[in-house]
Amino acid sequence: MYSDDVRDEWADRSGEYSPAYYAYRGPDETSESVRAVLAEHLPSDAAVMELGCGPGRHLAHLHEAGFSNLSGLDVNDESFDVLAEEYPQLDEVGEFTCDTIESAVPGFADDRFDAVYSVETLQHIHPDEAWVFAEIARVAGEIVVTVENEGDGDPSDENASGDSTTEEDADDPPDDDPEVNYVREDIPLYYRDWASVFGDLGCEQLRAESRGRDTMRVFRTP
Template structure:
């Protein structure tokens, strides 16, 4: 399965792991981890971008805690309609770019966002699109937060329900290799939370 097929599946996804699925689950401990990482380092006027924002459950948690300059990238076009239903204040406040991350990040200026974060999104980037990680470092002015599954031992690939590919990576190595400094690491119930500073 190449990166084009992976993106097509996410863009057309309904049911499990779709925007509606995540909207009903609402903010969770991952939302709180992102809020905590950002709030300890930046003011609420920070420009914040979520990668793979879906229907906005993590962005809504930031909105409810005073952040207003919120942005998202989401592949599935149904996400905006679901966001409008579940988080109407957020959909009016946030700027959401619909499309593949690989097609959008190049449009942003250097240091376009004070904080960029992902929650179980970068693990779906196919190896043939790993160049996008350098773009994420480029558009991050202050803080990059990853909340991702990292696998165990030398495991590189796994499938959820035998269909959703997870590409496990050492995010410390990825982003420190791109010039960022990791200043926080902690284990969640299934994810590793890492915070990187860009200066």
């Protein structure tokens, strides 16, 4: 699957894994874990960006906890209609952008945000677009938080988008590409060692915590 195909899958997603699907699920334990990490390292007025924010369920939890300078980025424009309906107070104060990570992040200034985080989003970035991880580190002034499936969880756990693990790609990836699984046969999930990805960019890992199928990592940027 090409990088454009990956983006198109998310931009046009409806039904399962759509913005309405995630809004229905609402904030969860991951929302609280992200809040706790941000509260530990940053004041409540810190500029925070979520990549792949969907309908804003994690950002809504941050807002309810007192964070006031919140931004979200998502490729699916339906996300922001759902956000406005489900979380109107967040919609009033937040800054939201409908775009791809690869297109939007390079346009942000250095250290534009105090924190950038993702929840089961960076794992869908195509290997051809891996350059964007350096851009994420560049715009994050203090910390980067990743909550991603690294492929080492219990096979009985749900996969990154909430279903049982699917079959691996039939073709072996090149040695320099991450292993890939497919969610419902159409959404690629790339397993990466995020400690190495951001460590190689000069970031210091402050915490690593297994969360079922996901691993949460906290990095201090250079």
